[in-house]
Amino acid sequence: xxxxxxSEELTAIQGTVREFAAKHLRPKLRAIxxxxxxxxxxxxxxxxxxxxxxxxxxxGGQALGLITRAVIEEELAYGDVGAALALDRGGAAAQLLxxxxxxxxxAALKRLLDGEGHAALAAAxxxxxxxxxxxVAAKQGSxxxxxxxxxxVLGGATAALRLVLAQVDVGQGLAGAGVFLVEGANPGLRxxxxxxxxxxxxxxxxxxxxxxxxxxxxxxxxxxVSLPQVLRRHYDRLSLVTAARAVGxxxxxxxxxxxxxxERVAFGKPIGHFQAIAFLLSDMAxxxxxxxxxxxxxxxxxxxxxxxxxxxxxxxxQALEAAFFCANSAVQVLGGAGFVQDHPVEKWMxxxxxxxxxxxxxxxxxxxxxxxxxxxxxxSADLFPLPSLHxxxx
Amino acid sequence: MIDFTLSEMQETVRQMVHWLAENExxxxxxxxxxxxxxxDAFLRKMKELGISSGAISKRAGGDGDxxxxxxxxxGVKQTNRVAVIGAEEMAWGDPAVILTLPGxxxxxxxxxxxxxxxxxxxxxxxxxxxxxxxxxxxxxxPVAGSDVAGIKTTAxxxxxxxxxxxxxxxxxxxxxxxxxVVFATVDASKGRAGHRAFVVQKGTPGxxxxxxxxxxxxxxxxxxxxxxxxxxxxxxxLLGGEKHYEGKEGFMGAMKTFDSTRPMVAAxxxxxxxxxxxxxxxxxxxxxxxxxxxxxxxxxxxxxARSQRRIEASRxxxxxxxxxxxxxxxxxxxxxxxxxxxxxxxxxxxxxxxQVMGAAGVMNDHFVEKxxxxxxxxxxxxxxxxxxxxVISKRILRDLKSF
Ligand SMILES: Cc1cc2nc3c(=O)[nH]c(=O)nc-3n(C[C@H](O)[C@H](O)[C@H](O)COP(=O)(O)OP(=O)(O)OC[C@H]3O[C@@H](n4cnc5c(N)ncnc54)[C@H](O)[C@@H]3O)c2cc1C
Numbered sequence: 001x002x003x004x005x006x007s008e009e010l011t012a013i014q015g016t017v018r019e020f021a022a023k024h025l026r027p028k029l030r031a032i033x034x035x036x037x038x039x040x041x042x043x044x045x046x047x048x049x050x051x052x053x054x055x056x057x058x059x060g061g062q063a064l065g066l067i068t069r070a071v072i073e074e075e076l077a078y079g080d081v082g083a084a085l086a087l088d089r090g091g092a093a094a095q096l097l098x099x100x101x102x103x104x105x106x107a108a109l110k111r112l113l114d115g116e117g118h119a120a121l122a123a124a125x126x127x128x129x130x131x132x133x134x135x136v137a138a139k140q141g142s143x144x145x146x147x148x149x150x151x152x153v154l155g156g157a158t159a160a161l162r163l164v165l166a167q168v169d170v171g172q173g174l175a176g177a178g179v180f181l182v183e184g185a186n187p188g189l190r191x192x193x194x195x196x197x198x199x200x201x202x203x204x205x206x207x208x209x210x211x212x213x214x215x216x217x218x219x220x221x222x223x224x225v226s227l228p229q230v231l232r233r234h235y236d237r238l239s240l241v242t243a244a245r246a247v248g249x250x251x252x253x254x255x256x257x258x259x260x261x262x263e264r265v266a267f268g269k270p271i272g273h274f275q276a277i278a279f280l281l282s283d284m285a286x287x288x289x290x291x292x293x294x295x296x297x298x299x300x301x302x303x304x305x306x307x308x309x310x311x312x313x314x315x316x317x318q319a320l321e322a323a324f325f326c327a328n329s330a331v332q333v334l335g336g337a338g339f340v341q342d343h344p345v346e347k348w349m350x351x352x353x354x355x356x357x358x359x360x361x362x363x364x365x366x367x368x369x370x371x372x373x374x375x376x377x378x379x380s381a382d383l384f385p386l387p388s389l390h391x392x393x394x
Numbered sequence: 395m396i397d398f399t400l401s402e403m404q405e406t407v408r409q410m411v412h413w414l415a416e417n418e419x420x421x422x423x424x425x426x427x428x429x430x431x432x433x434d435a436f437l438r439k440m441k442e443l444g445i446s447s448g449a450i451s452k453r454a455g456g457d458g459d460x461x462x463x464x465x466x467x468x469g470v471k472q473t474n475r476v477a478v479i480g481a482e483e484m485a486w487g488d489p490a491v492i493l494t495l496p497g498x499x500x501x502x503x504x505x506x507x508x509x510x511x512x513x514x515x516x517x518x519x520x521x522x523x524x525x526x527x528x529x530x531x532x533x534x535x536p537v538a539g540s541d542v543a544g545i546k547t548t549a550x551x552x553x554x555x556x557x558x559x560x561x562x563x564x565x566x567x568x569x570x571x572x573x574x575v576v577f578a579t580v581d582a583s584k585g586r587a588g589h590r591a592f593v594v595q596k597g598t599p600g601x602x603x604x605x606x607x608x609x610x611x612x613x614x615x616x617x618x619x620x621x622x623x624x625x626x627x628x629x630x631x632l633l634g635g636e637k638h639y640e641g642k643e644g645f646m647g648a649m650k651t652f653d654s655t656r657p658m659v660a661a662x663x664x665x666x667x668x669x670x671x672x673x674x675x676x677x678x679x680x681x682x683x684x685x686x687x688x689x690x691x692x693x694x695x696x697x698x699a700r701s702q703r704r705i706e707a708s709r710x711x712x713x714x715x716x717x718x719x720x721x722x723x724x725x726x727x728x729x730x731x732x733x734x735x736x737x738x739x740x741x742x743x744x745x746x747x748x749q750v751m752g753a754a755g756v757m758n759d760h761f762v763e764k765x766x767x768x769x770x771x772x773x774x775x776x777x778x779x780x781x782x783x784x785v786i787s788k789r790i791l792r793d794l795k796s797f
Pocket of ligand 1: 275500530532533534538539540564565566567612617771774775776777778779781797
């Protein structure tokens, strides 16, 4: 029956993560933005044993569902969204492996879980103007050889596990592309330039240069499955994680601005006692709650194995809108103090904009929603939205 | 537990009310809007089916009159959830017609929350027979709308009676109501502490109907001015009795009713917005420009999608407020959040959807033109959008007493 309170178990997890984020993420957010996560923070997070909670048992996970993941990601992002992104060792690559769902994919996830490194997804290409990837994979003897260049790969330079999307059948677009697994270092693959980004700087974004990358036959993971369908499932899961982080970011911005408005005095009273500010804060509070409810509903639908694509896309769009609205408003509420780096809100505003471009971006989620409403099939643009702008891990 | 599945009762009510909305309410809506009249035969049928204003009565799967209780077999209260789910479907049928369904209407909740057992039996009991009857809620005055505390209608004690003087305006079903809950002050210097709620019966000497308003929308719904001139009301009709007003209770009673009525009004806004969205989807799929359905243009798609998700978000805020009310949690903030967001969303959505339908959007026979006119008041009555934000502000900001 319609019920909107968290279970005791989830409330406990929420409390644990909130405490962790308050202690280890929020106070260090500038350092994390500048230098990435410290080994110490990573180790402390690992102690919580929360990585992979939403993965199926076959992949070494705890099968606690996306709803659990949503609660965790929101709390981490409430601490700091950049740190939340950096703490996710699986990233978009893990989501793609989960979407593949094959024994090989699950085995790769297990190795990731048991190790300490992170995964990266190399999908996007700069200036990709046609349906085919320019990175190509050709069969050669008893293996594959890949050549090309990938752009916007989050954590690409140092990843322990990389998934590379490459064209196998030329002229076939996505249907003729394949997913290739590269574990550990490989002489055929090296980092190119590092992109400087607007926000979410805790995770560096690299170009990957692929020259004569030799892989065994089994490195191709999508043999038995339809890649367009897999990618759709991938975006479904990714949307939820993005949505939950966006909710956390929105909530952090709202709460920071709210507290500031109680303290900062102008014209003889706290600025929160002026309607223009108080009403703005009220709208921020509403935006946060609406986005959270949408996110929970989508996660719940997914966990119930209902068709959840539209719900997930809607949640993501709603949450990203809330995130930018709240972060932008928070800067406004803080005034000049919002613009300088003594307060985190200018960072969150940059992060909010960036978050909306990683993964399935806002316009694409609207297209997915509309497709569901209009009863039209998804076309390849919905499956793999604007690849040239598409960053590969979020 | 997070669970978005409707219970059996909720689902039954949803389906049944939707059926009614589609087959009984929607078909009379345009004509009712034009003539400002609702056929008696329709109202009788609704009454027989147990569909009343603002509440789902026992026969319709709820449990009782007015804001009665409904609980499942395990005794879990779900009155508010059932009510908002029903309200969304009803409003989907038509937002104006449903305000005229027989029953206690907005007058029901204050009687429920503040009335003594005798008063509840007396005033809500009258709805049990087969007659068409209405109740009404008279708070607003020409000089006091949002500023509820500023009402000027006076109540002077005279023996066993109170003598009421003043004017009420914009009262839904005010002219046809068998009784109206009238708010008045016994001592204007005391502000809210001086407020009293009386049940004034139709036909009481000194109680008359002034003008009936002509409106932008909701034209099938009666909006009346009420005049009280030396109107004598027996002390037994003081809602809750003297005792009720000894503490801060009195005014809080009036305000508490909002915690359940605001999500209802918000649910109605969701229903109207959804109805318009469905019309727009249908329309844009079937109308072509340059050889393709206009729904396939990105700008149109984007707008439809944005409308869809905001409507969904509104619904979830409504459900949350209702869930909290059923669970006995304080929900004033959440009730206002649902009303503030759902009403603004519905106004925005209607404006956007009229746009995507082009000329058809402003023609009377496509419904959206009417709903566009109807929806605006959802951001005005039951507390304006600004008033909702005042309620929220006071609950999120420390030491904020007033602006
Ligand atoms: C169709 C219809 C049906 C109605 N039915 C009923 C009914 O059954 N019973 C009943 O009692 N009333 C009813 N009303 C009245 C309704 O509740 C009031 O119109 C509403 O509360 C707003 O009051 P007002 O119109 O006097 O506007 P005002 O209070 O004069 O407000 C005008 C504007 O000023 C804003 N404002 C006011 N105070 C503040 C503030 N402190 N800070 C910021 N902004 C502020 C308002 O938000 C609004 O935008 C109905 C109204 C309509 C139109």
